[in-house]
Amino acid sequence: MVRDPGSDRVYLLDLYDPRYAQVHPLAPSMESLRRLVDAVADFDGRCGRFADLTGHSGPEAVREASERLVAVLGGESWAAQDWGVDRGPEQWPLALPNLWRIVAVVKPLALIAAPGRGLLLDLPARALVDVFGEDGVRRFAPDELPSALVHEPTRRFLGEVGLPKEAPSFCAAGPPDAPLRTLAEDHAESARNPELRHLYEDADGHPPVADADQRLHLGSTPQDVDVVLDGRTGAVHHAPCTYDRLTPMNADISSLAFALWMHGTARDLVERHDLKGGTDDFYVHLAEILLATLAAWDPGACRESNSQGDPDDPDARDEYVYWPEVFHDAAGGAL
Structure with missing residues (x-):
């Protein structure tokens, strides 16, 4: 963050390479920046001018909250300043600079x-239907859920809300309308498949987890890890195809569905409001705010890893924290 002493304007400084340093509008003044930060804190805490949003939820609550944030953040003297190459609110989507929109x-x-x-x-x-379409969401009939799934709230959620068949970070397991399989069943079936046999050549050295008959295979991801549901507790993990090791992914099925919904929704918002900037200058900011939004419900899904996680490296697998890896994957175009 830098300040122009002549005008008091505040900018974000992008100093990835000193030869190509860039500044982006942040606030018309230091006093304005304090008001902007306070407004976001009020929203996060549902206090002050946003206190009445407490207890409100659903699509209308999302729309109203966004409109009110746009109004509050846009209430500063953006148009009174000369922002140079970044032009001004007349050209900015929502009349706000990148970070605030x-x-x-x-x-x-x-x-x-x-x-x-x-x-x-x-x-x-x-x-989920609003993002992925009626035909893009699978809700499970009772006979499509195996007896190993004894966690009743999870059974209810899969029947009432369901999961996307295909999302930017998830692909549902098995053919449509096929019952969910336990890890034990899926491991045995996949190991017999001639097209997949090479993946299980060392299966004897990596047997599936001991309670594989009580965990369900929900789907796969573009990162080549599988999504696993604990039928007893409802906790969601990710695992390699051999299912020999599990790593926490989401607290439960509702958090997983929310993350998938948010990722799908964000794809549309990025395009509609140019959230990443012309050259993806704001990709990292977008990723961090998405993670903070997920962490508001499920902090464990966004925990920090202690090293660079690699899902193919057995020694690093515990460190592969799924959602931070996904949202920060600028090279892979996750957002």
């Missing part, structure tokens, strides 16, 4: 859900 459209996404009934959160039944 990311805040204004991403942070309200947390309001789509309310506290859950036996799960972390209660996602509206049509939330």
